[in-house]
Amino acid sequence: xxxxxxxxxxxxxxxxxxxxxxxxxxxxxxxxxxxxxxxxxxxxxxxxxxxxxxxxxxxxxxxxxxxxxxxxxxxxxxxxxxxxxxxxxxxxxxxxxxxxxxxxxxxxxxxxxxxxxxxxxxxxxxxxxxxxxxxxxxxxxxxxxxxxxxxxxxxxxxxxxxxxxxxxxxxxxxxxxxxxxxxxxxxxxxxxxxxxxxxxxxxxxxxxxxxxxxxxxxxxxxxxxxxxxxxxxxxxxxxxxxxxxxxxxxxxxxxxxxxxxxxxxxxxxxxxxxxxxxxxxxxxxxxxxxxxxxxxxxxxxxxxxxxxxxxxxxxxxxxxxxxxxxxxxxxxxxxxxxxxxxxxxxxxxxxxxxxxxxxxxxxxxxxxxxxxxxxxxxxxxxxxxxxxxxxxxxxxxxx
Numbered sequence: 001x002x003x004x005x006x007x008x009x010x011x012x013x014x015x016x017x018x019x020x021x022x023x024x025x026x027x028x029x030x031x032x033x034x035x036x037x038x039x040x041x042x043x044x045x046x047x048x049x050x051x052x053x054x055x056x057x058x059x060x061x062x063x064x065x066x067x068x069x070x071x072x073x074x075x076x077x078x079x080x081x082x083x084x085x086x087x088x089x090x091x092x093x094x095x096x097x098x099x100x101x102x103x104x105x106x107x108x109x110x111x112x113x114x115x116x117x118x119x120x121x122x123x124x125x126x127x128x129x130x131x132x133x134x135x136x137x138x139x140x141x142x143x144x145x146x147x148x149x150x151x152x153x154x155x156x157x158x159x160x161x162x163x164x165x166x167x168x169x170x171x172x173x174x175x176x177x178x179x180x181x182x183x184x185x186x187x188x189x190x191x192x193x194x195x196x197x198x199x200x201x202x203x204x205x206x207x208x209x210x211x212x213x214x215x216x217x218x219x220x221x222x223x224x225x226x227x228x229x230x231x232x233x234x235x236x237x238x239x240x241x242x243x244x245x246x247x248x249x250x251x252x253x254x255x256x257x258x259x260x261x262x263x264x265x266x267x268x269x270x271x272x273x274x275x276x277x278x279x280x281x282x283x284x285x286x287x288x289x290x291x292x293x294x295x296x297x298x299x300x301x302x303x304x305x306x307x308x309x310x311x312x313x314x315x316x317x318x319x320x321x322x323x324x325x326x327x328x329x330x331x332x333x334x335x336x337x338x339x340x341x342x343x344x345x346x347x348x349x350x351x352x353x354x355x356x357x358x359x360x361x362x363x364x365x366x367x368x369x370x371x372x373x374x375x376x377x378x379x380x381x382x383x384x385x386x387x388x389x390x391x392x393x394x395x396x397x398x399x
Contacts, residue, residue, distance in 0.1 A: 001043060001046045001047065003197075003198070003201070003248060003251045003252075003255075004198060004201050004202055004251075012043065013255065016036075016039045017187070017258055017259070019035065019039075020032055020035055020036055020039070020259060021180065021183055023035045024180050029177040029180065030145065030147070032180065033147060033148060033151055033174060034147045036151055036155070036259065037147050037150045037151045037154060039156065040151065040154040040155055040156040040159065041055075041056075041154055043156040043159070044119065044120070044154060044156070044159060047119045048116070048118075048119065050116070051116075051118040051119060054088070054092075054118050054121070055118075055120075055124060055153070055154065058085070058088065058124065058125070058128065058153070059128075059149065059150050059153050059154070061081075061084060062081060062085070062128040062131065062132060062153075063142060063146060063149045063150075065077055065080065065081040065084075065132060066081075066131060066132055066135045066141075066142040067142050069132070069135050069136055075136075077136075078132055078133065078135075078136040081129075081132045082129055082132060082133070085125050085128055085129050085132075086125075086129075088121070088125065089121060089122065089125045091113075091115065092115050092116075092117060092118055092121055093117060093121060093122065093326055094322075094326045095112075095113055095115060096112050096113070096114065096115070096326070097326035097327065099111075099112050099113075100112065119160060120159050120160045120161075122323060123158075123159065123160070123161070123162055123164060124153050124154070124159065126164055126287075126290055127152075127153060127164055127165060127166075127167075128153060129294065130164070130166055130167070130290060130293075130294055131152075131166075131167045133294055134166065134167060134168055139168055140166075140167045140168040140171065143171060143174075143175075148171065148174045148175075149167075151174065152165070152167055152170055152171060152174070155170070155256070155261075156255075157251075157252040157253075157255035157256045157259075157263065158252045158256065158263055160248075161245065161248040161249065161252065162248075162249060162252070162266060162284070162286060162287070163249055163252065163253075163263055163264050163265075163266040163284075163285070163286040164286040164287055164289075164290050165263055165264065165286070169264065170261065170263075173260075173261050173262065174261075179260035179261065180259075180260045182260070186257055186258055186259065186260045187258050189257050190253075190254045190255065190256070190257030190258030190259075191254065191258065192254070193250055193251075193253050193254030193257060194250070194251050194253075194254025194255055194258070195254070196250050196254075197246070197247040197248065197249065197250025197251035197252075197253070197254060198247065198251060199247070200243040200244075200246055200247030200250060201243065201244055201247035201248065201251070202247075204239065204240075204243040204247075205239070205240050205241075205243040205244035205247060206244075208236045208239045208240045208243075209236070209240050211232055211233060211236035212233050212234075212236040212237035212240050212379075214229070214233060215229050215230060215232065215233020215234070215236070215237075216233060216237070216379055234372050234373070234375065234376055235372060237375055237376070237379055238271075238371065238372045238375050241375060241378075241379075242267075242270070242271065245267075245284070246266075246267045249265075249266040249267055253265070253266075264285070264286055265285065266284060266285050266286055267282065267283065267284070267285065268281075268282040268285065269282060270282035270283035270371075271368055271371070272364060273364065273367050273368075273371075274363040274364050274367060275344045275347075275363060275367055276337060276340035276341055276343075276344055276367060276370065276371075277341060277344045277345075278367070279367060279371060280337075280341070287320070291316050291319075291320050292316075295315075295316050295319065296312055296313070296316045299312045299315060299316070300312060309345070310342045310345060313338055313341045313342055313345070314335070314338040314339070314341075314342060315338075316338070317334045317335065317337045317338030317341060318331060318334045318335055318338060319334070320334050320337075321333050321334015321335065321337070322334065324378065325378070329377045329378065329379075330377070330378060332377045333374055333375075333377040333378045336374045336377070337374060340370060
């Protein structure tokens with residue numbers, strides 16, 4: 001059930017919205033949250049009901065671990081919880097990738113389990129890892145009402161394509177009944193944001209997709225790809241991936257606001273960035289913040305010397321690339337961005353004003369060209385089988 005499909009636009013969303021406010025008015029705030037959790041699980045199960053035990057089991061295990069984390073026990077329990085989450089992600093998303101590479105490198109014939117990729121497993125895994133870490137750090141705490149935690153994980157607007165939402169951001173909103181009293185304001189603002197996102201997806205992304213597909217399909221078929229076709233395809237894909245992903249993020253923000261909740265902004269004009277460092281402050285902002293706060297900082301950040309800082313940047317981007325998809329093309333894409341981040345650090349150290357000084361157009365143009373070229377590596381033909389969220393929203397949108 002994609003946000004732009006008729007069944008969502010004219011059935012699921014309006015019926016869920018009306019029923020939510022009726023339940024909220026007639027039976028109270030907590031009943032409304034419970035109904036919204038049930039609706040979110042129905043939304044998730046609509047894609048493939050086989051994955052329901054996975055997301056329900058993940059929610060239950062993480063909630064119980066978080067409730068058990070106490071001063072003095074947080075270290076081993078946190079490690080146990082994070083390991084469980086990463087193990088589930090590794091089995092379902094990366095098992096086939098690693099087995100194929102082991103077989104290729106060693107000549108073994110290990111059996112590929114052929115497990116299907118569960119929808120949104122990367123997103124709800126990262127959210128719950130962040131929740132466990134924040135619980136251990138005492139910056140958030142599991143609510144006494146389990147249905148609120150379930151809604152934090154499964155809230156359907158942000159479930160399939162983000163943004164990655166922290167418990168400390170959304171949980172306080174679940175505890176504010178007044179958010180659902182301004183129905184007209186919520187629906188008016190939310191519908192406006194949703195419409196902008198829908199236009200990005202349907203009007204722009206879907207209409208430039210054929211130009212991108214023409215170039216990538218020709219390359220996949222082994223046909224010669226000339227200069228004009230190559231660059232038109234790369235530029236079309238650059239527009240497609242932004243307006244598709246940004247459109248879905250806007251739709252998520254708009255839908256959440258219709259129900260009275262505010263999700264974090266995930267994009268801020270990334271193609272205007274003056275450097276790759278600036279790009280990652282603007283593109284998929286919640287993922288960048290997650291990688292910074294829970295991976296880069298855990299590796300030591302910039303506290304262990306300049307060389308270690310540069311190495312940490314590369315490690316983060318390589319793993320970030322692998323998160324986007326189980327393929328070497330994503331690792332290459334992450335490595336290129338890691339190298340660019342290192343280059344930016346070196347420039348900041350030796351040329352504080354950059355190569356172009358105050359001529360920001362030059363910096364922005366170079367950054368944009370680099371981004372266009374590297375996007376090519378993130379567009380494998382079999383994208384739908386390796387995508388970070390498992391969504392079928394676009395045949396090539398994986399980031």
